[in-house]
Amino acid sequence: GESVGLHLPTLSVQEGDNSIINCAYSNSASDYFIWYKQESGKGPQFIIDIRSNMDKRQGQRVTVLLNKTVKHLSLQIAATQPGDSAVYFCAEWDSGGGADGLTFGKGTHLIIQP
Amino acid sequence: DTAVSQTPKYLVTQMGNDKSIKCEQNLGHDTMYWYKQDSKKFLKIMFSYNNKELIINETVPNRFSPKSPDKAHLNLHINSLELGDSAVYFCASSERLGSNGYTFGSGTRLTVV
Numbered sequence: 197g198e199s200v201g202l203h204l205p206t207l208s209v210q211e212g213d214n215s216i217i218n219c220a221y222s223n224s225a226s227d228y229f230i231w232y233k234q235e236s237g238k239g240p241q242f243i244i245d246i247r248s249n250m251d252k253r254q255g256q257r258v259t260v261l262l263n264k265t266v267k268h269l270s271l272q273i274a275a276t277q278p279g280d281s282a283v284y285f286c287a288e289w290d291s292g293g294g295a296d297g298l299t300f301g302k303g304t305h306l307i308i309q310p
Numbered sequence: 311d312t313a314v315s316q317t318p319k320y321l322v323t324q325m326g327n328d329k330s331i332k333c334e335q336n337l338g339h340d341t342m343y344w345y346k347q348d349s350k351k352f353l354k355i356m357f358s359y360n361n362k363e364l365i366i367n368e369t370v371p372n373r374f375s376p377k378s379p380d381k382a383h384l385n386l387h388i389n390s391l392e393l394g395d396s397a398v399y400f401c402a403s404s405e406r407l408g409s410n411g412y413t414f415g416s417g418t419r420l421t422v423v
Binding site: 230234237238239240241242245283285297298299300302303305 | 343350354411
């Protein structure tokens with residue numbers, strides 16, 4: 197399953213399938229990006245990050261892809277499990293932008309169906 | 311041990327009251343933040359503190375005042391609470407100003423009635 201991030205806040209996929217969560221960021225000067233996972237009743241947790249000098253980074257079952265040309269970021273989760281159900285946020289950082297902190301996207305709610 | 315801890319986890323109060331939310335981090339980080347998450351899950355930064363100095367203050371009403379007795383603590387005091395203040399408030403910390411690895415607390419759900 198695939199989301200378009202800001203325009204589709206909920207993504208429902210079958211357990212075992214791959215999922216793709218998309219994010220469009222706004223600041224072309226952003227040079228560092230993070231995906232966070234937020235489970236119900238908890239704070240955001242770091243999943244994976246990528247710097248702007250990279251196009252792809254892989255973790256355990258997760259891959260982040262960065263397309264700076266169109267300011268697009270995606271998170272791919274392989275073989276989704278029930279524990280993957282959560283809201284996923286992309287966050288961007290402009291290291292030359294002073295102390296403004298991380299700017300978060302609006303989030304996508306991933307639902308894993310059995 | 312919890313890295314970033316907030317208290318209380320839930321807070322229900324009446325309009326017009328004054329309340330505080332406490333945050334402590336045991337990571338030895340220099341910078342702490344407060345974020346507000348609205349009903350649509352949108353996370354927006356409110357404040358950041360670096361070595362007890364306020365670094366940024368977004369368009370937050372002055373009814374909100376962060377207080378940092380030391381670099382391990384950043385409390386949020388809210389005066390004259392309004393219905394629109396109902397949200398989940400998250401504390402976070404990072405190793406230093408400009409460091410982008412944030413560790414978040416578990417949040418405080420504030421409900422103003």
